[in-house]
Amino acid sequence: MEQHGGSAERDGTAAGPDPDARWLALLMHAAFFLLLGASLTRFLMRHPGEARTPWIIALSITLAVLYLLGPVLGSRPTPRRVAWLGVLVAVWMVLVVLAPSFAWCAVPLFYTGLRILPPRAALALVALLTAFVVAAQLRLATGFDPNLVLAPPAVAAVATAVFVHMQRQAVRQRDLAARQRELIDDLLRTRRELAATERREGTLAERQRLSMEIHDTLAQGLSSQQMLLQAADRTWDADPEAARRHVRTATGIAERNLAEARRFVHDLAPADLAEGGGLEAALHALAARETAQAEGALTVRCHVEGTPYVPLPDRVQSALLRIAQGALANVREHADATAAGLTLTHLGDRVVLDIGDNGRGFTPEPGAPRTTGAVRGHGLPAMRARVHQLGGTLTIESAPGEGTVLSAEIPLTTPQDPT
Numbered sequence: 001m002e003q004h005g006g007s008a009e010r011d012g013t014a015a016g017p018d019p020d021a022r023w024l025a026l027l028m029h030a031a032f033f034l035l036l037g038a039s040l041t042r043f044l045m046r047h048p049g050e051a052r053t054p055w056i057i058a059l060s061i062t063l064a065v066l067y068l069l070g071p072v073l074g075s076r077p078t079p080r081r082v083a084w085l086g087v088l089v090a091v092w093m094v095l096v097v098l099a100p101s102f103a104w105c106a107v108p109l110f111y112t113g114l115r116i117l118p119p120r121a122a123l124a125l126v127a128l129l130t131a132f133v134v135a136a137q138l139r140l141a142t143g144f145d146p147n148l149v150l151a152p153p154a155v156a157a158v159a160t161a162v163f164v165h166m167q168r169q170a171v172r173q174r175d176l177a178a179r180q181r182e183l184i185d186d187l188l189r190t191r192r193e194l195a196a197t198e199r200r201e202g203t204l205a206e207r208q209r210l211s212m213e214i215h216d217t218l219a220q221g222l223s224s225q226q227m228l229l230q231a232a233d234r235t236w237d238a239d240p241e242a243a244r245r246h247v248r249t250a251t252g253i254a255e256r257n258l259a260e261a262r263r264f265v266h267d268l269a270p271a272d273l274a275e276g277g278g279l280e281a282a283l284h285a286l287a288a289r290e291t292a293q294a295e296g297a298l299t300v301r302c303h304v305e306g307t308p309y310v311p312l313p314d315r316v317q318s319a320l321l322r323i324a325q326g327a328l329a330n331v332r333e334h335a336d337a338t339a340a341g342l343t344l345t346h347l348g349d350r351v352v353l354d355i356g357d358n359g360r361g362f363t364p365e366p367g368a369p370r371t372t373g374a375v376r377g378h379g380l381p382a383m384r385a386r387v388h389q390l391g392g393t394l395t396i397e398s399a400p401g402e403g404t405v406l407s408a409e410i411p412l413t414t415p416q417d418p419t
Contacts, residue, residue, distance in 0.1 A: 043101055088109070126160055279312055286321070298338060298340060301342070303344070327355040343355075350412055354407045394407070
């Protein structure tokens with residue numbers, strides 16, 4: 001039953017149901033019906049065949065039905081629910097007047113009133129119910145007994161104190177949970193901002209480094225070449241030998257600048273390729289690194305078929321390695337796969353790189369061509385752009401539960417930039 005869920009709304013919280021409050025509510029419901037049944041049984045055993053017996057039975061059934069109607073009215077402290085509580089208490093009072101043994105059903109009603117009513121109204125209701133319990137106990141006693149006067153108020157005070165304490169504890173726990181969520185959100189936001197700041201600072205630092213390198217090497221060399229060629233042009237007719245010396249010097253500077261430019265390109269290439277082992281070694285290193293980083297969750301294997309007739313151009317090696325890195329990143333982050341494979345195939349006039357996994361796969365977009373279909377992650381546009389720049393094709397094959405295979409095919413007959 002959820003008929004006593006109004007306090008959470010009164011506290012202004014949107015938290016889910018408190019497990020402790022739910023168990024307490026179930027306990028009070030069971031206690032109410034147990035006390036009601038015990039009181040009715042006691043009355044029937046002590047007063048069989050009396051004229052008021054049918055009324056007692058009818059009022060007991062009415063009280064039970066009214067109590068069961070609580071969940072139908074919802075958990076908010078609405079006027080209709082407050083009216084229901086008033087009728088419930090009124091029926092109980094009539095029943096207590098006719099049969100004082102029903103007085104102890106007031107304990108679950110304490111709980112109900114404290115859950116539904118505002119604090120002052122709830123305390124007033126508890127005082128009223130306690131007074132009825134005291135009066136009923138005195139009617140049943142043969143003489144004056146101080147315990148009958150003091151015990152019901154003590155029980156009511158303890159029950160009210162316990163409930164108020166539990167309610168405040170629940171509010172504190174919800175507030176603490178809300179503060180923890182806010183702190184976690186702030187921490188995550190701060191980490192994202194810090195990461196973005198570090199990326200921006202790294203980008204700016206790299207740009208500054210490259211600008212200084214270019215200024216100190218290529219720009220200075222080009223400036224020297226310009227001055228030497230201008231000097232050669234001025235002295236070409238008057239002193240041909242000096243002009244030729246200027247041209248030879250400019251040629252030497254151009255050679256050094258070309259070497260510097262190639263060094264820049266080499267430095268900007270993928271680190272695995274910069275180590276000098278070639279694409280095959282870089283793919284094997286990538287597979288080993290991904291397997292180690294997954295710590296047993298993913299095994300990546302690399303296989304090479306065929307032998308290239310000529311060394312692959314640097315652009316082709318760099319593009320295929322970047323495609324393998326992006327595809328494995330998608331596998332690691334989205335596929336829930338346990339195994340993946342890299343297969344590099346040399347076919348003479350072309351080279352093919354296949355990346356397959358045994359993950360959950362996906363359904364390509366309806367009507368999308370196979371070479372431009374959707375795939376996990378955001379790396380596909382970059383992969384397609386790399387392959388397109390080299391005149392190749394990118395193919396995606398996948399189905400739900402059957403894994404994914406990404407295939408990049410690049411022709412080698414088109415002349416490539418050696419740098």
